Amino acid sequence: MSYVQQMIDTHPAPPAASQQLAACIQACVDCAQACTACADACLAEQSVADLVRCIRLNLDCADVCETTGRTLSRLTALDGAEVSQLVMACAESCRRCAEECERHAAMGMEHCRVCGEACRRCEEACRAFAGSLTA
């Protein structure tokens, strides 16, 4: 079992259905790392001048995912209505970054392909978790 799920299970006030929460936290953490690595891989490409927008979106997405992952890791006084705005901003950031990465993946940039996958997984996890909050 991942540390994320274990930390939720051992919290003194764990939420009722925690699988979507755990999946969302994990996806945020993974996506933040992939985006940080993709920004650097783009920087190392000879065609770096064509990748400026991708790097910019990677850096934004890394920061937003990290903040969302941290906020969702805090279960104390967690208020669904309050976090949904942040989670939806995170989903949008992932979508924008994924779209840009996918354009470069189609032209053979393998790090953009992997990063695009991480972004899409995080976008879906954020939308699923936000949906569970309002359900």
Added chain:
Amino acid sequence: MSYVQQMIDTHPAPPAASQQLAACIQACVDCAQACTACADACLAEQSVADLVRCIRLNLDCADVCETTGRTLSRLTALDGAEVSQLVMACAESCRRCAEECERHAAMGMEHCRVCGEACRRCEEACRAFAGSLTA
């Protein structure tokens, strides 16, 4: 002149009216630091058990302000519609944290009074900047 304004002025593609942007970045950076410090000051209080919600909101607000300040510091391919969602989430986070801090400030917690001021200033700067994006 602050480094924030100087960095905007020396950017190869500076925005037209940068004062509200500079003010918003500075307010985010200052608020993030104040919230980190307030969480710690609350931890050091004998009445820490009464300050749990304040600490939680401080930690969230610090993370959101830091990510917003970083995102707004990136002027390359800055898209107003895209950042406004994050800036409004930041304004809401500051408002929630300010309201909690002000409750404790009224009971004599001076660090909550100072932090509440930083949060209110950041909330206002975020709303003013978001307003300029849609104007």
Added chain:
Amino acid sequence: MSYVQQMIDTHPAPPAASQQLAACIQACVDCAQACTACADACLAEQSVADLVRCIRLNLDCADVCETTGRTLSRLTALDGAEVSQLVMACAESCRRCAEECERHAAMGMEHCRVCGEACRRCEEACRAFAGSLTA
């Protein structure tokens, strides 16, 4: 295969032996999340006043691990001598946090037990990676 390893493998200038690097990045990312969650779990305990030092060390360790994981994810112009100082600071931060968590785990705090494991794993991964840099 994890995103961390995939991102290294698709980088235009991947390092020669990347397993220790990938393990160290993953351990940093996992430990940062566990420490953020443990700080929050401690806050939710009735005995929060006894956990103040643990929360403080959790918050520090989360930040240092996050910065170390980000720095190691940037392979472009990566200089072994330059990063080893940061990696060793991270190992020390993990050791201190693990020792504190283990004290509380011995008294039944399950989240501190899980977090202490994440810290020990990260400490070891940092020492192994730093060792490979100077070998």
Added chain:
Amino acid sequence: MSYVQQMIDTHPAPPAASQQLAACIQACVDCAQACTACADACLAEQSVADLVRCIRLNLDCADVCETTGRTLSRLTALDGAEVSQLVMACAESCRRCAEECERHAAMGMEHCRVCGEACRRCEEACRAFAGSLTA
């Protein structure tokens, strides 16, 4: 008076001589923002391919400064010997970034000149604060 100094002054357990601490926190926060902005300004330059190492060092320095500023903002259970390793790693990160920025400033990059100044100020503040810990 800055929020940084006010937050120290209103902490329930403030340190004895806090001016060097406040200066170091403020320099870390300012330098982190300048480095984030400089990485982006470099990305927007036509000569981005010549600025890759500068961008990489900017991103590292932003993260290390942010973590150091956060850690020093936590006065509870602050242990001088324990933080000095991080503060010295921060000073080194600032020195490396300043040296790179100064090379580009000499060739007319004004954002690198401003960022180099922020890095040198932070390097000095870190060394002064670390010196006060061991005095």
